[in-house]
Amino acid sequence: MELRARLKSPLFMVGYFALLNVAMYLTISKFWIGGSSFLPMIGKLGDGNKFLFAFLVNMGVIGGAFLGAYSNREFRLRMPRVNMLPKLIIGGMLIGMGVTIAPGTCTTAFVTGMPMLSVSSFLSAAGIFIGAFAVYSFTLGRR
Amino acid sequence: MSFELLVALGVLFGVGFGYCVQRAGLCFAHGLGEIYMGHGTRIIRMFIVIFVITSAGFLLSGLISPSLGLKPIGQLRGFGFFNLLSGILFGAGIALNGGCILGTLRQIGEGNLAFLIVFVAFIPGLALVVYVFDPALGPSYSTQKVTLPAMLHVAAPWVTAALVSGALVWYFAVCRRK
Numbered sequence: 001m002e003l004r005a006r007l008k009s010p011l012f013m014v015g016y017f018a019l020l021n022v023a024m025y026l027t028i029s030k031f032w033i034g035g036s037s038f039l040p041m042i043g044k045l046g047d048g049n050k051f052l053f054a055f056l057v058n059m060g061v062i063g064g065a066f067l068g069a070y071s072n073r074e075f076r077l078r079m080p081r082v083n084m085l086p087k088l089i090i091g092g093m094l095i096g097m098g099v100t101i102a103p104g105t106c107t108t109a110f111v112t113g114m115p116m117l118s119v120s121s122f123l124s125a126a127g128i129f130i131g132a133f134a135v136y137s138f139t140l141g142r143r
Numbered sequence: 144m145s146f147e148l149l150v151a152l153g154v155l156f157g158v159g160f161g162y163c164v165q166r167a168g169l170c171f172a173h174g175l176g177e178i179y180m181g182h183g184t185r186i187i188r189m190f191i192v193i194f195v196i197t198s199a200g201f202l203l204s205g206l207i208s209p210s211l212g213l214k215p216i217g218q219l220r221g222f223g224f225f226n227l228l229s230g231i232l233f234g235a236g237i238a239l240n241g242g243c244i245l246g247t248l249r250q251i252g253e254g255n256l257a258f259l260i261v262f263v264a265f266i267p268g269l270a271l272v273v274y275v276f277d278p279a280l281g282p283s284y285s286t287q288k289v290t291l292p293a294m295l296h297v298a299a300p301w302v303t304a305a306l307v308s309g310a311l312v313w314y315f316a317v318c319r320r321k
Binding site for chain 2: 008010011013014015016017018019020021022023024025026027028029030031032033034035038039041042044048049053054056057058059060061062063064065066067068069072074075076077078079080084085087088089090091092093094095096097098099100101102103106107108109110111112113114115116117118119120121122123124125126127128129130131132133134135136137139
């Protein structure tokens with residue numbers, strides 16, 4: 001593969017993503033979290049607005065994804081099908097519950113917590129595997 | 144550093160994360176599905192790259208400034224029971240709607256409005272736990288902040304080195320099998 005194309009490959013993009021994560025910690029002593037960052041949606045901003053900060057970082061993620069999609073002509077407004085709504089709402093609610101019962105999303109566990117060697121993140125990751133596989137085996141098994 | 148400046152820098156990093164995630168097509172929910180269907184090479188390689196770079200970076204940050212270095216993320220709640228439970232609920236949720244947190248944010252940015260519904264549906268789930276479950280469970284919560292090195296009584300560099308070495312062996316094994 002040509003070098004320029006290789007530098008833009010998904011694996012390299014993931015590498016830049018990881019480097020950015022470390023750079024963020026080094027420059028502003030904050031790391032990216034997923035779960036608790038959504039608490040401002042129910043009015044909980046956290047001590048020193050820490051949840052609000054994380055929420056705004058995640059809003060930046062939406063902006064960055066838009067930038068990536070738009071600049072590569074991949075942005076397309078897509079409406080959900082009506083029959084998908086119950087699944088989307090139940091899935092979203094389960095995510096909302098999961099991220100607050102104990103902090104630990106895929107972002108927190110896989111991207112930040114496990115590299116930080118945080119025991120809670122290893123347990124969250126194990127739970128995510130169990131929960132996801134239970135649903136996948138049920139839904140795929142029915143097809 | 145003022146909060147405004149912190150937010151401005153944080154949002155810039157967020158934009159960078161979003162751009163990379165979009166270009167990589169990274170979503171752990173899809174990845175878990177791929178693993179389940181026996182096509183997990185792509186996501187396993189991505190996860191290992193993230194793990195190796197971030198682990199080394201976080202460990203080495205302690206050499207640059209003592210205030211950095213490894214810190215426990217989140218809390219161990221109910222001796223780990225609630226962490227496992229939250230993971231199971233979260234895992235079920237992402238498998239149901241086909242997008243983890245990263246995937247949801249990415250898809251919203253790409254114009255997929257289905258994930259805007261998922262995003263808004265976080266609200267009742269968050270509220271249920273914060274305003275109903277937490278007050279009921281609060282007094283019985285045992286919370287600890289524990290890292291693997293502290294639990295195993297082994298120095299952090301050894302634990303990181305062992306895990307990173309294992310991850311690299313796994314990476315090359317996956318690449319050879321491909």
